[in-house]
Amino acid sequence: MAEKTADETAAEEPAGAAPRCGFAALIGEPNAGKSTLLNRMVGQKISIVTHKVQTTRARVRGVAIEGAAQIVFVDTPGLFRPRRRLDRAMVAAAWAGADDADVVCLMIEAHRGLTEGVEAILATLDAHAGDRPVALVINKIDRMRRDALLALTAEMNARRAFAATFLISAENGDGVDDLRRWLAGAMPEGPWLYPEDQIADAPMRVIAAEITREKLTLRLHEELPYQLTVETETWEEREDGSARIEQVVYVGREGHKGIALGRKGETIKAIGSAARADIAEALGRPVHLFLTVKVRPDWERERDRYSAMGLDFPEGN
């Protein structure tokens, strides 16, 4: 038997190709399908998906492995015209994610095409992308005819030269493997950043809060769309292997507290049990979840609320 070389003993990656590893950012308007795509590529639910816009608040990352490459995704909040302070923090976080990445994917919705919002992103994109490759990802192709898709591909590429264009459906998986393979090839050569079994690096407390917020958003629909945030306050590992978690739901107004609690606390109870089930599944062990609803009219102006969501606090008014 031939003697082992240093390379063979060190590398966990598949033999043959040199290991690659880098960062990829998905940018796009709210609701483009970034979280759905990320969940599909990464294969685990780490960023919440709802029919609502602007659901991604924390900069949650996931890692996909493709052959000898590891792709670290920065899941960015949707990009839109900022109006409030929180909006500005989210937009700044999205661009910061793009600035950190080796490859940027601009995701648009097939049936909406080149919207004003996409135009606004294109106007800022070059300043952020520099020389790095930018791929165009046209999502939701299940909602559009093939000839119209080809026309949109041509229109977008006439507007800007993209390194590659992918026609995908994040929902049913069409085209996603091609995109992942291309991203893998675009990653710089270098050692892997994460061991293979560690695929989400968002702290579990943040993921647990995101899960509860997803349940609140699903249950409360139009009643309280963005004026709430969830924080994990305490997390206690218990001897029997379960976790005891206390979370606070911050709402903006007294009236919203009543909506979140529901009659005789039924709403928050249902939300709590749905969230508990998902958190227990994500953790792989039993969870005791305690939710409290608090009114905090100024939470959008408080620095601590931002750092709890993994966002920088924007200066100014």
Ligand SMILES: Nc1nc2c(ncn2[C@@H]2O[C@H](COP(=O)(O)OP(=O)(O)OP(=O)(O)O)[C@@H](O)[C@H]2O)c(=O)[nH]1
């Ligand atoms: N028909 C169709 N719907 C999709 C597809 N991908 C995502 N969606 C839906 O589009 C909606 C938004 O998807 P998300 O993944 O939450 O979008 P996002 O870009 O992460 O949204 P923000 O977090 O608000 O920025 C959800 O209702 C998805 O089910 C797709 O390929 N086809």
